[in-house]
Amino acid sequence: MKVDEDKCIACKRCFPYCPMGKIQTFKRHEKIHGRVYIEIDQDACTDCGMCLRADICPVQALYQPQEEWPREIRGILSNPLIEFKGSQVPGRGTEEMKTNDVKGTFKPGEVGVGIELGRPGVGAYFRDVELIAMAMMGANIGYQLAEENPVTHFMSDKTTGKLRDDVLGEKATSAIIEGKCKLERLPEALRALQEAAKRVESVFTVEVITKVTPKGEVPIKAVLEKMGIWYSVNTKNNIGIGLPSYDFYGTSK
Amino acid sequence: MTHSLHRRGDYECLKDDFVVLGCPATGVNKIGSAPKTQKYLSIAYKCGPINLGDMKTGNIHNTTMADILSRVSDGTIVQCTFDNRDKIVTLLKELKNDRPGISVIISGVTDVVQQCMHEAGLGYIHSLEYSLGTWGHTEMLPDFPILKTVTMCGHAMIASDLVRKMVRDVKRGRRTVKDCVKEMAECCTCGNYNLTRGERIFRDLLPLYTVHSLY
Ligand code: SF4
Ligand code: SF4
Numbered sequence: 001m002k003v004d005e006d007k008c009i010a011c012k013r014c015f016p017y018c019p020m021g022k023i024q025t026f027k028r029h030e031k032i033h034g035r036v037y038i039e040i041d042q043d044a045c046t047d048c049g050m051c052l053r054a055d056i057c058p059v060q061a062l063y064q065p066q067e068e069w070p071r072e073i074r075g076i077l078s079n080p081l082i083e084f085k086g087s088q089v090p091g092r093g094t095e096e097m098k099t100n101d102v103k104g105t106f107k108p109g110e111v112g113v114g115i116e117l118g119r120p121g122v123g124a125y126f127r128d129v130e131l132i133a134m135a136m137m138g139a140n141i142g143y144q145l146a147e148e149n150p151v152t153h154f155m156s157d158k159t160t161g162k163l164r165d166d167v168l169g170e171k172a173t174s175a176i177i178e179g180k181c182k183l184e185r186l187p188e189a190l191r192a193l194q195e196a197a198k199r200v201e202s203v204f205t206v207e208v209i210t211k212v213t214p215k216g217e218v219p220i221k222a223v224l225e226k227m228g229i230w231y232s233v234n235t236k237n238n239i240g241i242g243l244p245s246y247d248f249y250g251t252s253k
Numbered sequence: 254m255t256h257s258l259h260r261r262g263d264y265e266c267l268k269d270d271f272v273v274l275g276c277p278a279t280g281v282n283k284i285g286s287a288p289k290t291q292k293y294l295s296i297a298y299k300c301g302p303i304n305l306g307d308m309k310t311g312n313i314h315n316t317t318m319a320d321i322l323s324r325v326s327d328g329t330i331v332q333c334t335f336d337n338r339d340k341i342v343t344l345l346k347e348l349k350n351d352r353p354g355i356s357v358i359i360s361g362v363t364d365v366v367q368q369c370m371h372e373a374g375l376g377y378i379h380s381l382e383y384s385l386g387t388w389g390h391t392e393m394l395p396d397f398p399i400l401k402t403v404t405m406c407g408h409a410m411i412a413s414d415l416v417r418k419m420v421r422d423v424k425r426g427r428r429t430v431k432d433c434v435k436e437m438a439e440c441c442t443c444g445n446y447n448l449t450r451g452e453r454i455f456r457d458l459l460p461l462y463t464v465h466s467l468y
Contacts, residue, residue: 015414016412016414016415016417016418017412017414017415017440018412018414019409019410019411019412019413021412021413021414022414048408048410050410050412050440053440053442054440080308080408080410080442080443081308081309081442083309095276095278095279096382097358097380097381097382098274098276098330098356098358099276099277099278099279099281099356100356100379100380101356101379101380102278102281102282102356103278103280103281106380112382114382116259118409119259119387119407119409120259120387120394120400120403120404120409121394121395121403121409121412121413122390122393122394148279173408173409174408174409190385193388194388197388197389200389200390201390202389202390202393203387203388203389203390203391203393203394204387204388204389205258205259205384205385205386205387205388206384206385206386206388207258207259207382207383207384207385208382208383208385209380209381209382209383210380210381210382210383211379211380212377212378212379212380212381213377214377215377216367216377216378218381220383224383224385229385230385230386231383231384231385231386232259232260232261232383232384232385232386233263233264233267233362233363233364234258234260234267234270234360234361234362234363234384235258235360235361235363235366235381235382235383235384236257236258236358236359236360236381236382237358237359237360237361237363237366237367237378237379237380237381237382238356238357238358238378238379238380238381239345239348239357239358239359239370239375239378239379240375240376240378240379240380241348241349241352241356241357241375242278242282242354242355242356242357243282243352243354243355244281244282
């Protein structure tokens, strides 16, 4: 996001809308005597567009220039209104468990592990995304990356989780690494993340996905409890009414 | 895409907070899904959501239900936010009797969602996703009372500074709590922000902050 220095009157109305917080600085206008404008720290701004959408600027000084690669990935991952074409899903991730009842993405014995960097409201540079991705791939647990996810697309080596060098200095409000592994490898995956958590410069949220058994058991619960890992009382729950249903147990044959 | 997953709060705070998504599956039922998604949306709308939207079009506080409905195309994911469990039971009963054919996902307290499904005769949850919380430099996060508000927009579009500014505005008599809640709902394009819960937690945090601070 940029500010037109000839229009901006430094009224500060846009400041509180910025999820990245206090990334604007004041400048004295060189040509218009007595005039002050603001500049947005281009390194800290994720091009999320919130300040512009808030429609708060009294003089329409904010504008979002068309960004070239690699900066364009900031907007793709941070602005909810921009779609990442590679995933064909609006937003910055995949369908994950949302369509599991129809697609069978996560089968019994498998666990989806997602790591979302930068959320909530901190933002993350891709060097941190790479650090976590490489920690997951380096754990040698057979972590299978989700193909349609934007972060997977930005990798130069999908076997190690290495990202393209030209994206490492870019920043997003949030970027998700998505994939799955066998349920028995979940403790190793979580231990790798615990180690990586000590090295990142941002925050990340961790999510795990499981198929619930026909008797209502949640297979990952015991693993989390044994490891003493906190999990929230609220979950995202697929209620299983999508059609055609995926045949998880081969019962229709 | 997990933006309704990481809402923060305890059982009591979250038990009347549900985001219900209708999502077609790429490569399976996405082609030709628009009428199915419209059907889901119409059923959900009858059950009285407090918010509703599609991330590309906006939510009912930014635009109209008719606009959202008319702009549904194949692949659109719609989200409806509810503020009480009885509405969820009614919705689930309707969906059971008249399946739209796309996947339906409810974010909410697991036990409550499971009870609602049993009451509607839908059996057990099919698949679920747990939030294991926030890791790394968690000292960079805003205070927990503010976090409860900002995590209602999973795209993190409700800035913590905005919440603080609204506290100041309310205390200075510049705007009402209802205005603040509406504005937060407008920032959260997809319609995940629950205005009922939002108002409750905003009123709770009002006494915790002083007016001087910012901007
Ligand atoms: S685009 Fe987003 S991050 Fe950049 S200044 Fe505007 S609100 Fe802040
Ligand atoms: S609201 Fe507009 S005029 Fe005011 S500081 Fe922001 S960009 Fe400048």
